[in-house]
Amino acid sequence: MGVIRKWGDGHIKKSLKQIDPNTWLLGNFILRRSPNPSNTATWIDTSDGSSYLLEEASTSQSCMASSPDSPYISLVHDAGDASVVWAIGSNALCKIRYIEKGVTPESVTLNYVQGQQPSFDTPKVLGHIYDKDRSYLFLQRLPGRTLDSAWPSLTEERRTHYVNTIAAICEEMANWTGCRLSGVDGQDIPEPYLQPNGKEGYDTKTT
Numbered sequence: 001m002g003v004i005r006k007w008g009d010g011h012i013k014k015s016l017k018q019i020d021p022n023t024w025l026l027g028n029f030i031l032r033r034s035p036n037p038s039n040t041a042t043w044i045d046t047s048d049g050s051s052y053l054l055e056e057a058s059t060s061q062s063c064m065a066s067s068p069d070s071p072y073i074s075l076v077h078d079a080g081d082a083s084v085v086w087a088i089g090s091n092a093l094c095k096i097r098y099i100e101k102g103v104t105p106e107s108v109t110l111n112y113v114q115g116q117q118p119s120f121d122t123p124k125v126l127g128h129i130y131d132k133d134r135s136y137l138f139l140q141r142l143p144g145r146t147l148d149s150a151w152p153s154l155t156e157e158r159r160t161h162y163v164n165t166i167a168a169i170c171e172e173m174a175n176w177t178g179c180r181l182s183g184v185d186g187q188d189i190p191e192p193y194l195q196p197n198g199k200e201g202y203d204t205k206t207t
Contacts, residue, residue, distance in 0.1 A: 027131030047090035104183020112184040
């Protein structure tokens with residue numbers, strides 16, 4: 001399950017490139033923005049009515065790509081050589097990570113959580129594509145600020161409120177039980193230290 005990190009032109013941060021102000025390259029795929037809504041769009045940005053479409057790229061398009069420089073794309077998270085997150089328009093995020101073979105994809109987990117009809121909101125999966133050694137997960141952005149950006153300005157009372165809220169969410173999910181410590185689809189989890197050596201999954205009935 002080990003992942004080989006890459007540097008230079010192969011760095012994870014350079015996985016998203018720009019062809020023109022409304023077209024981006026992600027591996028062997030193209031993301032196109034149109035100022036108008038479309039019935040064939042992968043998703044529609046509700047803030048301005050623009051539409052985004054994912055499709056396969058051609059060789060000529062790949063040759064025209066360069067570093068992103070567009071008002072519709074911005075870097076919001078950079079985890080060194082492990083993963084990177086881009087904001088696309090006002091309603092979507094693109095999370096780029098290396099593929100870990102045998103590990104449950106994040107999109108599968110998110111869809112499972114939504115299927116449990118929890119008391120809290122989770123991002124809707126807009127699309128999930130794979131190319132060679134990387135995955136590109138597109139998520140609907142939830143409204144509001146992230147906790148890390150809001151935390152410095154919160155009062156002690158509000159901080160306690162959010163800590164209790166997170167604890168309640170963890171307790172709610174802890175009641176979703178299974179017979180194995182694994183991903184929701186039976187594959188491995190991305191925390192290898194929880195997996196006994198030489199075993200596929202972890203049988204919770206025997207511990």
